[in-house]
Amino acid sequence: MKKPIIAIAGLTACSGCQLTLLNCEEELPEIAQRFIIDYFPLGLTERLITGPIDVAIVEGAVSTPSDLEILMKLRNSSHSLVALGTCALWGGIAAMKNQESRKDLAETVYGSAADGLKTFNPQPLHRFVKIDFAITGCPPETGELLATLAALLRGTFPVFPHYPVCSECRSRENLCLLIERNEMCLGPLIQAGCNARCPAVGIGCEGCRGPVTEANVAAETELLLKKGFPMDEIVSRMQRFYPEWDYEQRS
Structure with missing residues (x-):
């Protein structure tokens, strides 16, 4: 061959x-x-x-x-x-x-x-x-x-996960840092594949794998605002790896 x-x-x-x-x-x-x-x-x-x-x-x-x-x-x-x-x-x-x-x-x-x-x-x-x-x-x-x-x-490309990091967190039975600890975590928006490595050790997802398909950005932003995070801090965190979020996007 x-x-x-x-x-x-x-x-x-x-x-x-x-x-x-x-x-x-x-x-x-x-x-x-x-x-x-x-x-x-x-x-x-x-x-x-x-x-x-x-x-x-x-x-x-x-x-x-x-x-x-x-x-x-x-x-x-x-x-x-x-x-x-x-x-x-x-x-x-x-x-x-x-x-x-x-x-x-x-x-x-x-x-x-x-x-x-x-x-x-x-x-x-x-x-x-x-x-x-x-x-x-x-x-x-x-x-x-x-x-x-x-x-x-084999002349082809593999298929990788297209669901959010949150799914891997639940599979590992991790404590939800976003809901249960009120910490900033971008897991709902970010493409899986890392086996939720950071949340598993108590570190909120930073978003290094980029956006999951049909991410509900507006809902995540609203939730973080309700938890007391200022918008400039939310934007700064979300832009760290992917600078072009549409903050009005809903899945």
Whole structure:
């Protein structure tokens, strides 16, 4: 059977999503045996996109002309393109301050050196190219990444959960932090797949996996307001990983 040719790239991001793959130490030898890795700057010395590529896996948001150039090259060279992680899929942490002046933000970080920077508001991949599949998370779950690679060997993509984190909380019989402890928890709005890891140890869901399909954002917002949380705090928490919530949306 022909080995799939893959590329793995990082744009504006922390590289944590790619490190999720490199941390699969036991599985790496088999991955290297079953795939031809055409391009992977974080893991290979060669940094040229040669193509053609069966599947490009891309981490990070697009915030520079260089990011966009790499993304376009990969899209044009690949049969399928996978958005890897919350930044690639939703904008993520990189897009938290998109409502503020990009120039002012750059000057705050880089000072006078900001004048030479070519940068724009970080955007998810789908604003520029077609996305064929997504693995959400900050970083993604190891199991979901490996399941995707296994599915690629069969020429398909896996099916991941499309229900909220609350469902996993109930399966684990966790105490509801939102209802029973009156703590801010975004579990009702966020896509499952993490096995409610944070609520299980008493930490409210931060929303790192992005919105579940048909999230009832308005109801969650109303509930949090009734519990005494100010709107600016609610917005700040919800925008941490997904900056484009519609606060009037009802499922």
